Amino acid sequence: MHSAIKFRVLGPVKALQRGVWEDIRSAKGRAVLSTLLARRNQLVTVEKIAESCWEDPPATAACLIRRQVMKLRRDLVGDSIKTMPGGYMMELGDSCVDCAVFEGHVRSGVSKLSRDLLCEGGQELHHALTLWNGPAFMDAPQTPLICAERDRMNELRALGAVYWSRSLIATGRHCEAIPSLAGLIMEYPLHEGLREQWMAALYLSGQRAKSTSEFHDLRERLISEIGMEPRLTTKQLHMAMISDDCTEVRRIALDSGRASS
Template identity: 30%
Template sequence: MLTKPPGYLLRKGTDDIDFHIFQRLADRGRACIRERRHEEAADCLERALGLWRGQALGEVRTGPIVGGFVRWMTELRLECLEMLGDAYLRLGRHRELIGWLYSLIAENPLREAYYRQLMLALYRSDRKADALRVYQSARRTLREELGLEPCQALRDMQRAILSADERLDLRIAS
């Protein structure tokens, strides 16, 4: 990286930039999910996330262009984590997801998709009461932080759990 008015110049050699690899793997994982190839999707998404180290661009976060790029990169990572959670749920890996999802929620308490995934993972792990407690926690957080009720997907998940909707069962959901 060179300092050059009005900012910095990044010279890329013949090597690929990790973010470009990350982006290609995330795109491939997204395509695999659409095609219901969940094992391959999980593999791509795990490899993509394996490239991620710390915060996007480290300490270089100033300016509207860099700040916008950092937000975009961060959002792509969060989406990748969400897609990986969905792939794992489709593969029946709900029990191993529970601790991971609790951590993601602690880091991203306004990301409703993680609550939905956790509720489903808990329900499939025969922990219906815990799944309903997660809904209450999400609702409380959203109301306190934003004055909002949970999104439709979360409300639908709560109703499905309360009615023991068979569509939540793994054999039906696949």
């Protein structure tokens, strides 16, 4: 289904070469490629690329970047990198980059759920989530430009997971959501939309004591780390769980999917 993908950034940055996914071994080459992929089809200035390669760019930065671009063209990307006035642009269709394919699946899946196509939407969201192989841009330099795209992808991943879980709960398959949500909670422990789905799935699966303990864990984390109480929806879910109101727990979980968008 994803045979057109040539570059991965949802995990370590990789390029497809002769049917094999290859790491970008050169740190400078990886920095240049990551920066261009984070802003594909847009001009990226030499100055922005230099920020990803050096803390204090040398006077010869433009020349050194040009050499890296030539090497990337020769070894990996061909003429996908275009030289532009003041910088470079990586020209790629959305089907060539895993993050763009992921984003398309999430938006399509959410759209299907909004039309009550629960199985179809859930399946598409599941395909989207399977594209991840670790934190986005995992081995790329953490410059403001790359971090902004990484954070956007992470939020979209959490949103996709919330909607995917909602599709399972709506069709009575809440147990299937638990393993994936457990892993995502480890990565995004303060994301209340994910936590709500996790608590609801646990409760509906009969793990009621664990579901309420998860609420207390979230509340303690929110207060200690960002000085905030859980949002109203999370508190309402907790009240429904301790009141043993299965119908209300299910309703809140499904509304939580909508509210998280």
